[in-house]
Amino acid sequence: MEGTLTSCSPAVNPNIEKPEDMVKTGVLARFQNFLRKCLIAVISYGPMPNHIAFIMDGNRRYAKCRSIQQGAGHRVGFFALIANLLYCYEMGVKYMTVYAFSIDNFKRDPKEVQSLMQLMEEKINELLEKQSVIDKLNCKVNFWGNLELLCEPVRLAAQKLMASTAGNTGPVLSVCMPYNSTSEIVNAVSEVYAERREMLQREHDGDCNGQAVNNGVHPEISVADLDRHMYSAGCPDPDIVIRTSGETRLSNFLLWQTTFSHLQNPDALWPDFSFRHLVWSVLQYQRAYPYLEQNRNLAKKQL
Amino acid sequence: MSRPAIILKLILGLLWVIIHLTISLFNLWSLLIYNLQCYLISSGLLRKYQYLHLDRLNYLAIVVDSKEAKNTVKIRQLLSWLSTMGVKHICLYDIEGVLKRSFEPFMNGSKDEKARESLDIGASMNHSHYGYKNMVIDCLSGSDGKEGIAKAADLLCSTYFNGETHGNGKKEPKFTEADMASALKAVGCGGPEPDLLLMYGPARCHLGFPAWRLRYTEIMHMGPLKSMKYGAIVKALYNFSQKYQNYGKLLGFSTLNCSPAKSMNSF
Numbered sequence: 001m002e003g004t005l006t007s008c009s010p011a012v013n014p015n016i017e018k019p020e021d022m023v024k025t026g027v028l029a030r031f032q033n034f035l036r037k038c039l040i041a042v043i044s045y046g047p048m049p050n051h052i053a054f055i056m057d058g059n060r061r062y063a064k065c066r067s068i069q070q071g072a073g074h075r076v077g078f079f080a081l082i083a084n085l086l087y088c089y090e091m092g093v094k095y096m097t098v099y100a101f102s103i104d105n106f107k108r109d110p111k112e113v114q115s116l117m118q119l120m121e122e123k124i125n126e127l128l129e130k131q132s133v134i135d136k137l138n139c140k141v142n143f144w145g146n147l148e149l150l151c152e153p154v155r156l157a158a159q160k161l162m163a164s165t166a167g168n169t170g171p172v173l174s175v176c177m178p179y180n181s182t183s184e185i186v187n188a189v190s191e192v193y194a195e196r197r198e199m200l201q202r203e204h205d206g207d208c209n210g211q212a213v214n215n216g217v218h219p220e221i222s223v224a225d226l227d228r229h230m231y232s233a234g235c236p237d238p239d240i241v242i243r244t245s246g247e248t249r250l251s252n253f254l255l256w257q258t259t260f261s262h263l264q265n266p267d268a269l270w271p272d273f274s275f276r277h278l279v280w281s282v283l284q285y286q287r288a289y290p291y292l293e294q295n296r297n298l299a300k301k302q303l
Numbered sequence: 304m305s306r307p308a309i310i311l312k313l314i315l316g317l318l319w320v321i322i323h324l325t326i327s328l329f330n331l332w333s334l335l336i337y338n339l340q341c342y343l344i345s346s347g348l349l350r351k352y353q354y355l356h357l358d359r360l361n362y363l364a365i366v367v368d369s370k371e372a373k374n375t376v377k378i379r380q381l382l383s384w385l386s387t388m389g390v391k392h393i394c395l396y397d398i399e400g401v402l403k404r405s406f407e408p409f410m411n412g413s414k415d416e417k418a419r420e421s422l423d424i425g426a427s428m429n430h431s432h433y434g435y436k437n438m439v440i441d442c443l444s445g446s447d448g449k450e451g452i453a454k455a456a457d458l459l460c461s462t463y464f465n466g467e468t469h470g471n472g473k474k475e476p477k478f479t480e481a482d483m484a485s486a487l488k489a490v491g492c493g494g495p496e497p498d499l500l501l502m503y504g505p506a507r508c509h510l511g512f513p514a515w516r517l518r519y520t521e522i523m524h525m526g527p528l529k530s531m532k533y534g535a536i537v538k539a540l541y542n543f544s545q546k547y548q549n550y551g552k553l554l555g556f557s558t559l560n561c562s563p564a565k566s567m568n569s570f
Contacts, residue, residue, distance in 0.1 A: 045312075045319040181514060182480050189456040190478050196460060221457040223449045248521045248546075255514035256449065259398075263507045263522060283326060288506035295510070299398075 049239035051095035058245035058269030138170030144231035341534030364497035368504030400444030451492030
């Protein structure tokens with residue numbers, strides 16, 4: 001598992017002690033990198049996704065299967081996240097979204113939730129460091145979700161990372177935590193309501209100043225109004241949604257944004273999801289692309 | 304573009320075509336095996352598929368690509384098969400509303416009040432609803448999806464705006480998911496969440512199925528409608544009956560199965 005990760009980028013390579021191992025790993029890594037670049041060049045001949053969303057399922061099963069602690073499964077899952085971020089970057093996939101923590105997951109054992117929160121805080125702080133992978137890729141990080149539900153240290157770390165990467169122009173990583181699609185929709189409705197209320201208030205003030213005003217009726221709320229207030233506003237809809245571990249449901253993830261997304265459910269557990277799985281996923285997407293694109297264009301015309 | 308660049312592009316293109324041709328051959332082989340399995344299931348030779356336990360399947364959704372949905376003969380055959388298997392409540396969906404229009408003539412015939420009440424569906428639901436051999440069928444379209452949510456949002460906001468106009472306090476309302484669910488019911492876009500969704504079309508895609516009803520639905524892609532098979536539906540329903548959902552709760556480790564194909568513990 002570590003071997004496949006180390007070949008992808010020096011940033012995730014652990015320190016190597018023996019010089020002969022370093023030479024061997026260096027040569028092998030360079031050859032693997034070359035092969036990877038060739039394969040990417042070939043598959044890039046066809047249509048490439050602009051946005052891939054991942055439901056990172058299978059960390060606990062991974063830990064169970066390898067008889068390691070549950071927390072360790074989530075840690076390996078984090079390595080897989082960084083590895084896949086790098087692969088997506090190499091493939092030219094500009095947007096990557098991951099379902100890190102669902103609002104429903106707060107129902108889990110409090111010890112597990114606490115250890116997950118600690119892991120998130122630790123990893124976000126690592127990413128804040130100067131030489132982290134986020135810095136190297138000039139990656140912009142978003143946190144989509146109801147951040148008020150997070151404990152203060154995690155929330156502050158997330159807000160700090162968002163602020164420090166706000167001006168970055170490289171790939172965009174959106175981390176959904178804690179997130180629910182239905183909660184996102186309700187949040188958008190609340191924001192549209194606040195916006196309309198403010199508009200009405202301004203019109204009422206205008207009326208007091210003798211200016212013409214309508215009769216206080218607000219215009220109907222449209223799909224476009226809600227689109228503007230989704231956490232994903234400004235980000236294109238996902239082209240592919242991948243749920244690892246073979247599960248076939250979306251579990252309240254991006255239900256609004258995935259009308260024409262290609263839904264995939266590979267059997268691999270998330271920590272095992274590697275470059276070859278991603279290539280296979282893109283190839284499947286390329287085969288479905290004509291149909292998906294046709295439907296998207298039809299939907300746009302009807303608007 | 305220089306000559307070497309053109310040659311390189313041609314080589315890449317050729318390799319790309321070869322990769323996809325190889326995948327097509329692999330898919331053809333998989334399809335043959337799948338069709339053989341469906342035939343064996345239909346003829347009752349595979350014992351484990353003979354008795355379907357549909358107690359967990361309260362509501363089944365069928366999403367069809369709108370072009371394929373025009374084939375009403377196939378749709379009726381599909382409904383007939385599902386009725387034979389004992390499925391009691393079905394929702395048909397296609398984004399353009401072809402199914403709603405096709406089945407509309409039957410809508411005014413039998414409005415089964417009892418079935419509607421038993422599922423706690425609001426009286427003002429405007430979906431096509433009719434009975435088909437002891438099976439209750441709802442028809443939805445794209446207008447029940449995002450547009451339905453926008454209508455519900457409008458209703459919710461109007462209620463609060465009116466409340467403020469009549470001096471009922473200027474507190475910022477805190478909308479909840481329950482408020483949205485009630486608003487969706489009021490505008491006729493409520494309804495139960497399907498346990499299983501079968502998708503008939505060229506690609507695995509939910510095509511805008513109403514978001515509020517898709518949260519924890521198992522989604523299975525069945526391929527094009529024109530090549531639908533009885534055995535494939537039996538297999539899908541059997542696979543569904545083997546699944547387990549924990550809705551985010553922690554299970555004891557003793558129930559875990561390390562084979563990814565039979566994953567039991569989940570999100």
